[in-house]
Amino acid sequence: MRIIYFFLILLLPLVASAQSTNFDQSAASQEETFDLYPNPAFDNVVYITTDVIGPKEIAIFDVFGKLVLQQAVRDSRLDISKLDPGVYMVQLKTSSRNITRKLIVK
Numbered sequence: 001m002r003i004i005y006f007f008l009i010l011l012l013p014l015v016a017s018a019q020s021t022n023f024d025q026s027a028a029s030q031e032e033t034f035d036l037y038p039n040p041a042f043d044n045v046v047y048i049t050t051d052v053i054g055p056k057e058i059a060i061f062d063v064f065g066k067l068v069l070q071q072a073v074r075d076s077r078l079d080i081s082k083l084d085p086g087v088y089m090v091q092l093k094t095s096s097r098n099i100t101r102k103l104i105v106k
Contacts, residue, residue, distance in 0.1 A: 033049075033050050033051040033052065033099075034048070034049070034050045034052070034092045034099040034101060035048070035049045035050075035101065036048060036049075036078075036090060036101055036103050037049070039102075039103055039104060040104035040105065040106045041080060041103065041104065041105050041106065042106055044079060044080060044081035045077050045078065045079060045080065046077075046078045046080050046103065047076050047077060047078070048073060048076050048077075048078055048092075049076065050092060052092065052094050052099075054094060054095060055072070055094070055095065056072070056073040056092060056093065056094055057070065057071070057072050057073065057092075057093040057094075058070070058071055058072075058073050058078060058090060058091070058092060058093070059090075059091045059093060060080075060083070060088050060089070060090050060091075060103070061088060061089045061091065062086065062087075062088055063086065063087055063088075068082075068083065068088070069082065069083065073092075078090075080103075080105060083105050084105070085105050085106050086104075086105055087102065087103070087104055087105075088102070088103045088104075088105065089101070089102060089103070090102075090103045
């Protein structure tokens with residue numbers, strides 16, 4: 001007995017669309033102006049570099065999202081002596097935006 005197989009191949013037209021998006025590089029470059037060093041931090045002090053002018057506030061969150069430290073920034077030094085070793089998210093709050101960086105404390 002012979003078995004005959006039939007295959008049905010359907011060719012469907014492919015329809016695609018594209019949309020251009022303007023990427024604001026100035027916004028991306030502004031976000032890159034906030035850095036922490038040394039990172040990972042070994043001492044009780046972390047230095048903040050930013051081009052943000054005006055009042056600034058730092059908020060530090062643990063990995064569970066709990067606020068562990070919040071203070072106004074007047075100079076480039078941030079005292080982290082009260083932080084236990086671990087991974088934290090440091091958020092720089094300004095009047096116009098919030099910028100977040102990861103900080104590792106050893």
